[in-house]
Structures are given as structure tokens and as C-alpha cells.
Amino acid sequence: MTASSLFDLSGRTALITGSSGGLGLAIAEALAESGASVILNGRDESKLATSVRALTSRGFSASASAFDVCDEAAVQAAFAAFDTNGIVVDILVNNAGIQFRKPMLELNSADWRRVLETNLTSAFVVGREAARRMVSRSKGGKIINIGSLNSEVARTTTAPYTAAKGGIKLLTRSMAAEWAVHGIQANAIGPGYIDTEMNKALTSDPKFDAWVRSRTPSGRWGLPRDLAGTAIFLASPASDYVNGQIIYVDGGMLAVL
Template identity: 35%
Template sequence: MMNLPSFRLEGKKAIITGAGRGIGRALAIGFAQSGAEVILCSRTESELEQVKSEIEALGGSALVYPVDVTDTAELKKTVKHIFNDFQVVDILINNAGMNIRSKANDVTEDEWIRIMDTNVKSAFMMSQAVGIRMQEQQNGGSILSVSSVAGHIALKTGVVYAASKAAMIQMTKVLAYEWGSKGVRVNSIGPWYFETPLTKHLLEDENYLNEILAVTPLKRVGQVEELIGPALFLSSEAGSYVTGQTLFVDGGMTINGF
């Protein structure tokens, strides 16, 4: 009888950035419930401690490593600390991100730098720091970045945000190509609108919400828990032959011809 591929993560160590709220929090809880020991990273230690408490209350295991991922020196120091503590890391989730919804005419250099540093630079520097160590591991590893449908099609989400997410999708392909022979898989997921602290005020605008639903075949926004399954698939043995791909978790939005 054929052994079915496993979505379980027992014995795996998973770093998750931006783990204190929203999508990162949901993925941290979901991965812990699937058996992983999760390593929670973000700037706000109090939020990470709250997520750690939630995970432990559910019988899972989590550790907190506060870090500003836009500070490359601090990021590298933290990654070194993590590997000193664990020796092996199996999974990296690049989730830290931000947006400033400026129209192209109004974008400032500071906005460009802040968004690109948070969304792209941090994801690459974290992938590089962790990926180099994964290439040395016997079983390689899996890197997953949280991109967006905005990196694939033109949306009114802000030009810099869209550019950053498009860069993340292409970075995923190149890293997968370079590191595949070393057993490191690199993928991304591209969410559409999900209910998070960052989107709450937007979704409370009925006209804005109706615009979203009009181009979403499933006619609803997503719940962050619905990202756990796709992320687990790409991070676990169930997705062992998948690399360089972006899975759009979008209620069908990207297949819509508008």
C-alpha cells in the first residue's frame, strides 16, 4: 500500500517572521498544532509572548526571538542565535510586511525605502541567512514567503507595495533555481483580501468591500486560518516536489477577467 504524503510537521523547527499578529500569528498557531516547534520573530516582544501563550495553551511549543528584520545586522545576529540554539531549522516563513497606500504621484523616497526594506530586503536577507545553513543540512529545508496577488496583477493597493510583492515572486523563482540542488525548496503564497488588523478598516467600508467581492468568485474575503493549509502543503513533505511556485490563495480572484 502506498504511503500517503504527510502534512504533519512533528520534529520540525519553523521560523516565522511577523508572527505577532494577523497572518503570521495564524500560521504560527497552525504550524504548532501540526507538530512544529515554532520560532516567533517580530519587533514587538509582547505580541510574540501572547502568541506563545496561545500556542502553549493548545499543547504546542514556541519560542520568542524579538528582531527588527529590516536591520540586517540584527537579523543576522538573531539567525546565528537561533542556529546556535537549535542547530537545524527546517522551515522559514517570510511573513513580515507593510503597506502605505500612496498613489504613484505622491510616493516619497522614505515610503519606497520603508516598504521595500520591510517586504523585500528583509525576506531576502532572512532567506539568505537561513538558506545558507539549510544548504548545509542533511535534509535541506523549505522557505515560504507571503507575497500577494498585487505582485501578479495591477491593483489599487499602492505601486510600491505591488512592486515589492512582484519582486518577492521573482526572488522565489531564482532562489528555488539556485538552491534546489542543495535540497532547499523555495515557494510563496499570494493572498487576496483576508481579515487582519491591517485590513480591518478597509473592509468596514461597504463600498470598498463590494468592489472586492465583485471580482472574487467565492464572494467573500478570506479568514487567516484558510492560509494555514496552503502554507502547510508547501512547507511539508506533502509538497516535497514543489519549488519556485506561487500559490494564489484568493477565492478565485486571479482567474477573474474583471
């Protein structure tokens, strides 16, 4: 196998949840650039269509599958539709997620469950449906879960997000423990502070912006495209003996005191 073929995704199909914009779309674009056919997912069909057009206008193979990752029946129906249409998902990126900031003493259980359902339970449900098919086909596959710095450390006011992302790290290891024998590699990416729409309130706060820049050895916020190389690696044959790992793309933040 040549160096270039190690990262070639030609002939593979990747489903990326929460990919109508932000990190998900950047990851979808990276996988498409490496030859994969990508399926974008989200709940807003109009936004998905716009993102699909942006990719196909560049010559990439892209389509959309609109469903709510928190609706188990909808997830199962989406995969049944893939089966009916002969669509084989070789690569799954569990990217869908939300943030909710509130001190724990003011946090109600409904908001706690909403964050856990979106950020953690959905990765289990979508991952299970993808893996069932990967196992039955006996050709393996790749599952990439999106974690966070909060998979390792906590900050105030983000308890449900931190619990969910900590869970992602060990869900990933559980997937590897059970599915590696079937040729499935399950790994995770832990982004640092990335300049996305979800973090707009933080990037526009001068005090917090200064803290991120001073706390990060690279001296800047990450960009969505900073995850591209890691995503391609974990989706490609180059990572065939990498399993159950979380790779932090954080500009060095976790490496220093």
C-alpha cells in the first residue's frame, strides 16, 4: 500500500451527523476531498440542501439525510432507507451535539437529559445501527465520535456537556472492545476551543477570548479545518490498527498547566 492510498477514501460512504454547518460540515468536506461520498445529516432540510449544493458544486459526491439523532425510530428509519436504496455506510462520524451553560444548582433535569440525549445517547443509537450493518457485511468500518477537552477536564456551568463528552470517551472504548473483532475501528476526536457558531458567545467575549489565546500553546482558537487531517486519518486505512483512542486537537491546551 502506497503512502497516498493509506488516506484514500474512494469508494467509501460516510455519514456525518450534525453536518449542515460547523465542525460537521468541515469534516464532511475533508472526507469528500479524500474521495468519500458523504451524507450530511441534520434536522433543517433547507440548510442541509444548501450545504449539499456547496459540496456538489465542487464536484464532490454529497447527499442529505434529514433526521433527528435523538429520535430512535427516526434513526432506524433512516438506516432502513439506506438499506432499501443500497447505500452502504462505511464511515460514521457522530458529531451532533449541543451546549447548555448553567450552574448545576440552577440546572433542571430536563435540560440535563436533553444534552445527554443529544451528545451521548445519539452516538450510541446511531453507532449501533451503523455497526449492525458493518458486522453483517463482514467488511469492517470506521466510527469516529466527537469528544471534547471536556472528555478529560471540567469547567463551571457545563456539567451536562462535560458528563456527555466524558461518556463519549468510554463509549468509544466500549465500541472498540466489542466491535474490533469485526474489523471496526472506533475512535474519537477531542477538539479544543474551536471558532464555530456554537462558540460565538465565547469568541465575542474579550476576556474569554484572551484566556483561550493565553492558555493555548498555539496562541489561537482552532478552526474547523484543523480537524480535517485527524478525521481523514481515523476514517482511512492508515488507522486500521488504531482502536478505542481519543485524539485531542487542541493546540496543546491539555499538555500544559
